[in-house]
Amino acid sequence: MPHKVELTFDEFGWQALTDEARHQGVTIEELVVHAAMYYLGDADRERFSHRVMRAPQGRDSSVSADQARRGRA
Numbered sequence: 001m002p003h004k005v006e007l008t009f010d011e012f013g014w015q016a017l018t019d020e021a022r023h024q025g026v027t028i029e030e031l032v033v034h035a036a037m038y039y040l041g042d043a044d045r046e047r048f049s050h051r052v053m054r055a056p057q058g059r060d061s062s063v064s065a066d067q068a069r070r071g072r073a
Contacts (some may be wrong), residue, residue, distance in 0.1 A: 007032065 009017060021031045 014017065017028055017031065019026045026034075
């Protein structure tokens, strides 16, 4: 049974996603599915990128793609 996920990106993240999909000649949906499968296929290696970054209590938990890219999350 398929499941549906809705994602929200800031302008930087959306542009990067759009550019990469265009570069690879795939749809944004195909790129996101591939990224998720790639992530899950490598999840057992316990790399830092596989840990969800959580905001301290009381802080906004949203992180822009630009912040994450620069390690400011």
